[in-house]
Amino acid sequence: MIQRRVFPESFVKNDAGRCACGIVERLRAAGFESWLAGGCVRDASLGIVASEFDVATSALPAQVMRIFDKVVETGVRYGTVTVLEGDCKVEVTTFRAEGEYRDARHPGSLVFGVSAEEDAKRRDFTINALFGDPVENCVIDYVGGLSDLDARLLRTVGVPGDRFEEDALRLLRGVRFAARFNLTIERDTESAMRMRPHLLRKLSAERVGAELIKMLTGPHPGAALRMLEQFQFVDEFLPEAGAMRGVPQPAKFHPEGNVWVHTVDVVERIEPKTPVLVLSALFHDVGKVRTLTWSDRIRFHGHEPVSCEISDARMRQLRYSNDIIDEVHDLVAEHIHIGGFQKWRRAKQLRFLAKANIDDHLSLHLADCSSSHGALENYHYMKAELQKLRDHPPQAVRRLLLDGRDLLNAGYRQGPNFKTMLEALRDAELEEKIATREEALAFLAKNFPVSG
Numbered sequence: 001m002i003q004r005r006v007f008p009e010s011f012v013k014n015d016a017g018r019c020a021c022g023i024v025e026r027l028r029a030a031g032f033e034s035w036l037a038g039g040c041v042r043d044a045s046l047g048i049v050a051s052e053f054d055v056a057t058s059a060l061p062a063q064v065m066r067i068f069d070k071v072v073e074t075g076v077r078y079g080t081v082t083v084l085e086g087d088c089k090v091e092v093t094t095f096r097a098e099g100e101y102r103d104a105r106h107p108g109s110l111v112f113g114v115s116a117e118e119d120a121k122r123r124d125f126t127i128n129a130l131f132g133d134p135v136e137n138c139v140i141d142y143v144g145g146l147s148d149l150d151a152r153l154l155r156t157v158g159v160p161g162d163r164f165e166e167d168a169l170r171l172l173r174g175v176r177f178a179a180r181f182n183l184t185i186e187r188d189t190e191s192a193m194r195m196r197p198h199l200l201r202k203l204s205a206e207r208v209g210a211e212l213i214k215m216l217t218g219p220h221p222g223a224a225l226r227m228l229e230q231f232q233f234v235d236e237f238l239p240e241a242g243a244m245r246g247v248p249q250p251a252k253f254h255p256e257g258n259v260w261v262h263t264v265d266v267v268e269r270i271e272p273k274t275p276v277l278v279l280s281a282l283f284h285d286v287g288k289v290r291t292l293t294w295s296d297r298i299r300f301h302g303h304e305p306v307s308c309e310i311s312d313a314r315m316r317q318l319r320y321s322n323d324i325i326d327e328v329h330d331l332v333a334e335h336i337h338i339g340g341f342q343k344w345r346r347a348k349q350l351r352f353l354a355k356a357n358i359d360d361h362l363s364l365h366l367a368d369c370s371s372s373h374g375a376l377e378n379y380h381y382m383k384a385e386l387q388k389l390r391d392h393p394p395q396a397v398r399r400l401l402l403d404g405r406d407l408l409n410a411g412y413r414q415g416p417n418f419k420t421m422l423e424a425l426r427d428a429e430l431e432e433k434i435a436t437r438e439e440a441l442a443f444l445a446k447n448f449p450v451s452g
Helices: 015-029 039-045 061-067 116-120 145-151 160-166 169-180 187-194 197-202 205-216 221-230 259-269 275-283 303-317 322-334 337-343 346-353 358-370 377-391 404-409 417-430 437-447
Strands: 003-006 034-037 054-057 071-075 080-085 088-094 096-098 110-112 130-133 138-141
Touching: 003 145, 015 034, 015 054, 015 061, 015 080, 015 088, 034 039, 039 130, 039 138, 039 145, 061 071, 061 080, 061 088, 096 116, 116 130, 138 145, 160 169, 160 187, 169 187, 169 197, 169 205, 169 221, 205 221, 205 275, 221 259, 259 275, 259 358, 275 303, 275 322, 275 358, 303 322, 322 337, 322 358, 337 346, 337 358, 337 377, 346 358, 346 377, 346 417, 358 377, 404 417, 404 437, 417 437
Parallel strands: 054 088
Antiparallel strands: 003 138, 034 054, 034 130, 071 080, 080 088, 096 110, 130 138
């Protein structure tokens, strides 16, 4: 039964929305049925301004390409092209029905030329199977998605087991949508999810990695992680994280509970929720599983490098970029070390505060401490010192008095010792032992004599 609901507010509240609506109107003017589709309609129904817009149409990709000047063939095989209008990119997909799926990912066949209702019935969840009419400013619902949004329910379109067997990624998408929109998963849908964690093994690492990032950078990543654990999904693609469950911590420093409880809370607290920060929060204590010892109390000696080793391997397996892996590694490696920041030599403090990613270090330190012992004196000290540094940066933070060329001109032979010499020079400048080029050369001559 079709449901229609009129909204007093327009769908169009930004340039991307206006662009998508213009595409709908041009397709209709050319004689084709056309609607806004999927997530943008769901978000509008929830009062959320969408940032991405999709269009569903009766037009075939070749017909869409004849109507618009700039079109990219992003997925013609599946009926999808991307229309470029100014700075906006809108995916336009032909109404389709899908044959029996193979390998828990790909449909065996596609049929174009079906109705909008048939297209809605091949989608994953009812809340994602809504169509929007930007002219009449209403939502068209063939599958009960509006009722489920009203009831705050996540329900599959059709038989839950069939939907997940078709595409196992829907298991992770279900967790993401339930967490993001604070939805209760409908009973049969939840039961089907709980019975199928093994399907995740059929997914490519890239798809899983991308979905994990979307999940953790959403508004409620802690809820998502708890669902991943409850459904045993975490054991399938993040077994190292799952192993943190039940690992005890000393109550004096971690009254919040075991390592898993702490990790979930840190991920929830971390701000801003960038890929690097949420991943560093997820992996910062993963090495505690291997380093747990009992002596006078529970200890985790050297868990930082072990956490780095584990997280590096898992992030490579999930196909994250080298830049992300390197940045997460740096944050995880230093997260305990910086607890002693106030006792460091001044030069060491300034070098650390001058790091390009210092704000990320502070964000992880704040979330980590807030989630455990709650002592934030060190965080506030570092924050204040960072502000001083930014207000009045020492010369050595901006630029060294000498560089490698100066060392060559002074008679030094280029080699690995250059790094040692320049680091020593920077420390001397930061500690205000030297302030001029002449003093810098004298410092080097005294501490690193030129060999004959």
